[in-house]
Amino acid sequence: MPEVRRTIDAVWKLESARIVGGLARLVHDVGLAEELAQDALVAALEQWPTAGIPDNPGAWLTTVARRRAIDHLRRSSRTTEINTEIAYAEQPAQAQDDVLRLIFVCCHPALPRDARVALTLRLVAGLSAAEIARAFLQDEPQVVRRIAAAKQTLAEEGVGFAQPPGAALPGRLASVLEVLYLVFNEGYSATEGQDLIRADLCREALRLGRMLATLAPDEAEAHGLVALMELQASRSAARTGPSGELIPLHEQNRGRWDQLLIKRGFAAMLRARALGAPPGPYVVQAAIAVCHAQARTAADTDWARIATLYDALVRLLPTAVVRLNRAVAIGFARGPAAGLAEADALLTDPALRDYHLLPAVRGDLLSRLSRHEEARREFERAAVLTRNHAEREFLRRRAAESRRAAESRWAAESTPGAAPATLGTAAAAFLSRDDLDRATVRSYGQTLTRLRRALGDSLPVAELTPDRVATVFTTAWGSAAAKTWNRHRATVRSFAAWSSLPALAEALDRRPETAQPPPATPPELPESPAASLRERTLWRLLHESSAPVTAVLALNVEDLDLEDRRARSGDRWVTWRSGTARLLPELVAGRTSGPLFLTDRRPPPSGTADRCPHTGRARLSYERAEYLCKQATGRTLSSLRQRGNSRSRLSTR
Amino acid sequence: MRFLMIQKPADTQPDEKLFAEMGAFVEELTAAGVLLATGGLEPGGLLVSSHGDEITVTDGPFAEAKEAAAGFALIEVGTKEEAIELARRFRKIVGDGESTIQQVFG
Known part of the structure; x- marks a missing residue:
């Protein structure tokens, strides 16, 4: 039915x-x-x-x-406790408090960000795993697993259902706001309109934000986030043209902005301001959105005020993206040359290395400075970097406009019409020589791809200067190993010789390659108090035993000799020391047989292989264990092993 | 999806209790983040009609009072069924009478 x-x-x-x-x-x-x-x-x-x-x-x-x-509860605890619990739970008018607590628990800092998002959408917004998966372009089983793992983490961490204590509240609230804004942006950046569920994320985020602001009315940042989302959502109909192409803010038909959402945004902003707290990052971003909403035409925009607000935002949120937006505002408030100077300062920021908006912004500023040829190259570079179809079309259109503007200038100045050799064509020709073997082509290709992405395929070879190459190198490989740096440097030298630009690598110093001595002491095991008992035991055991990861994951409870601190795994012994010995009994927890390390999910009803006879759970897979380790420590499982003394701890029979 | 819920005038006069319950309902919808705008409408109002170049403005009340609107709520939800569920709750509070639900396009 x-x-x-x-x-x-x-x-x-x-x-x-x-x-x-x-x-x-x-x-x-x-x-x-x-x-x-x-x-x-x-x-x-x-x-x-x-x-x-x-x-x-x-x-x-x-x-x-x-x-x-x-x-x-009756099955699992004593009667007196239950009656207290029930009496407590029956108290009326707590529903709103419950929802607020639920939001805080779902956005608990012990959870990875993806898990917070999935859990919030599942439990607070009531979305199904299938809906979440479609909205985030993921597999449904992946989302189901993520939610199960998140619940498991919460249980293991003993995250009950208490309101965060006063001192922890600002940090915890920031985590909630971050989750909601992430959900909103995921929907807002889906401009193609083919999959409405993605755009529905905006509505869900707004709904949750409005809910949060009602539940926590004294939090200015909650109102700030609502104001920001209402104001951004008010422009959603005007953001795309009839064929789905992106329309930038200053070209949008302001008559299509949703006045109701704008008014709601203003009202939320007034509530935030009325609280009188010093403005946080969401309130400042909302204030910028208010400036745009108040301008009747693009020309009416109060850019001086927006630039001042960005100055404040950069202090609160000094990220590269905010600084880039500030450059845009300065470009309008104080002229394109001032904006370009700000944007140029970001060229060496590794965080923006492949971020399409940096060349897009520079392209716009350059074209306003009538530097059309450079603008065209920046737009083309941005078009290659973006993954959004509508945006790519828009950037190609701007590149074509810049090309026409540049050509008409050339025509006026009657410069020779022959197309100059570009970085793209030169690099392709260099790599397609038939005297290079495949490994060399791959290695050279990495260097040249980086140069092409950073400088643009259409850069004339004549403008490929040693300084430009050095900037790319510092941004891309400034902190890499000397060996890596030198390998890329060698490519540039080879390319320079081939293309008769002998000076190309002259700003790149060869770095001394000292042979890495093997570490005297094994790398410290990362402290990760947030990890579960299972993870901590696994990592500690790998660290102490130096046994292969597969051998450790293959351990069974019945093989453990806790007394002698060793276990048989296949044809080898795995031994450990006091750290593991302290953790193991708790992990075994009365089990007598079956895999030592178990998945945290309930098994599907079918399938018999390799399960715990007590819980029916399957053996923890290498992939899953590796994923959790990388998430928590940034290292691979294998790197946790102490390699130096592995032989003494492992005896093979 | 946006839906406009329009409440038809009721035969009975609203009392204090109804106002209190309506207030709580509106608060609940606001807290749930689904209510965009709501309001009551004056009875009658003005009728503006055009015929060719001629525009006529007539004062109410009108004969078809049953067709008039007494109040409205603009809500934003994911499905028609959610709108129905909210309308159902609303009707439970206000007692006998009629509401319409229409999706708002654009």
């Missing part, structure tokens, strides 16, 4: 946050609360098609879920 199904979905979207929040207060576990709520949803799916949709569907779901939660 699809109609009942749709009604259930609708009720769930509207009620899930309150239902899950209320249950979490009862059972102190968000993951369990969601499972109980899902049980109630299943009951609804079974009963409503025949019994009819109840009078108050939300209350029906709440009652059924709560009954299940109380059953769960």
Whole structure:
């Protein structure tokens, strides 16, 4: 009965946050609360098609879920505790408080950012894993796994359901705001309109933001974020043209801006200001959006004020992207030359190395300075770097305009019409010589690709100066190993000789390559208190045993000799020291056989291989373990092993 | 998706209790982040009609009072069913009468 199904979905979207929040207060576990709520949803799916949709569907779901939660508590703890719990949970008018706590738990700093986003959309916004997967262009199983892992982490970290204490609140709120703005931007950058669910993310983020601002009315930044999102959303209809092409802010038809959302944005801004706190990054960004919204035409825009606001924002949020936006504002407020000077200062920032908006902004400033040939190259470079189709079309259009402007100038100055050799053609010709072997072509290719991306394919070879090459080198490989630097330098020397530009590498010093002595002490095991017991044990065991990762993951509980601190894995012994010995008993936790390291997910019903006889969970895979390790420590599992003394700790039979 | 919910005039006079409940309902919708705008409408109003070049403005009230609107709510939700669910709750508060739900395009 699809109609009942749709009604259930609708009720769930509207009620899930309150239902899950209320249950979490009862059972102190968000993951369990969601499972109980899902049980109630299943009951609804079974009963409503025949019994009819109840009078108050939300209350029906709440009652059924709560009954299940109380059953769960009765089974697992003492009666007196339960009665207190239930009495506490029955207190009225706590629903809003529950939702606020739920948001904070879903955005807990112990979780990776992706997990925070997925969990918030799942539990607070009531989206299904399939919807989240479609919106973020991911596989559904991937999202399901991420949510399960997040719940597991919360349980293992003992994240209950308490409000963050006062001192922790600003930091925790920042994490919540970051998640909401991420969701919003994910939807806002989906301009193609083919997949509406992506644009729906904007609506979800706005809904959650408005919810948050109502629940935490004293937080100026929450109102600031709402104002920012309302004002950005007000422009969404005007941002794209009839064939999906992107229209920049100053060319948009302001009559298509949504006045209702603009007014809502202004109102949110007034609420933020009324709180009187020093403005945070979202309030300042919203203030910039207000300036745009207030300008009746693009020419009316108060760029001086916007530039001042960007000065403030750079102090609060000194990121490369903010500095780039500031350069744009300065370009309008104080002229393109001033803006270009700001943008040029960012050319050596590694964070913007492949960021298409840096050449796009420079292109715009250069074209306003009538430096059309350079502008064209920047637009072309930006078009190569962007991944957004609509944006690429827009940048190509600007490049073509700059080309025409440059050509008309050439015609006026009657310069010779022969096309000069460019970096792109020269690099391609250099690499297609038939006296290079494949490894050399690949190595040379890496260097030249970097140069082409940074300087643009259309840069005339005549303008390829040693200084420009040196800037690219410093940005790309300034902090790389001497060997890497020298390899790329050798490519440039070879390319220089081939293209008769002998001086090309003269600003690049050869770096002394000292042979790396093997570390006297093994690398320290990274401290990661946020990692789960399983991860900490695995890492410590790898560190102490130096055994291959596969051998350690293959360990079974029955093979462990805790007394002698060793275990058989296949045909080798794995031994450990006190650190692992302290952790192991807790990890084994009464199990007598089966894989030592288990997945944190429940297994599918079928499949018999390699499971824990106690929990039915499967053995932890190398891929998953590696992923978690990289997420938490930035290192590979294998790098945790102490290689220097592996032989003494491993005996092969 | 935006939907305009229009409430038709009711036969009974609203009382204090209804106003309190309506206030709570509006607060709830605002807190849920789905209510964009809402308001009550004066009875009758003006009728502006055009015929060829001629524009006529007539004062209300009009005979077809049943067709008039007494109040509106502009909501933003993901599906039609969510709009229906909200309208259902609204009708439960205000008692006998009628509302319409129409999707807003553009």
